[in-house]
Amino acid sequence: MPVFREDRAVRERVTLTDQLLTGVDAAMVVTNHSGIDYARVLELAPIVVDTRNATLAGRRGPGRPNPGGWIVKGYRSAATDTRAPESS
Numbered sequence: 568m569p570v571f572r573e574d575r576a577v578r579e580r581v582t583l584t585d586q587l588l589t590g591v592d593a594a595m596v597v598t599n600h601s602g603i604d605y606a607r608v609l610e611l612a613p614i615v616v617d618t619r620n621a622t623l624a625g626r627r628g629p630g631r632p633n634p635g636g637w638i639v640k641g642y643r644s645a646a647t648d649t650r651a652p653e654s655s
Contacts, residue, residue, distance in 0.1 A: 588612045593641065596621045614641030
C-alpha cells in the first residue's frame with residue numbers, strides 16, 4: 568500500500584535504503600516481515616527498537632551480545648554500550 572490515511576494524516580511507504588537507515592534517529596520494528604534484511608537494519612541504523620524480536624538471529628553468534636529488551640542496539644542497550652562510564 569503506497570499511501571494511506573490514518574487519523575487525518577497521510578502516510579507514505581518508503582524504501583529501506585542504506586541512506587535512509589543511516590539517516591534516521593532510530594529504526595523501530597513493529598511487525599515481522601520476511602522481506603526485510605534485519606541484519607542490514609542492525610548494521611546501519613544507529614538505534615534499533617525491536618518489539619517483535621525480529622532481529623534476534625542477527626544478534627546471536629560469536630562476539631555478538633544477545634541483549635534482552637526492546638532496544639537491541641543503541642544508546643540504552645547496556646550490552647552494546649561501549650561508551651566510557653561518566654565520571655562524577
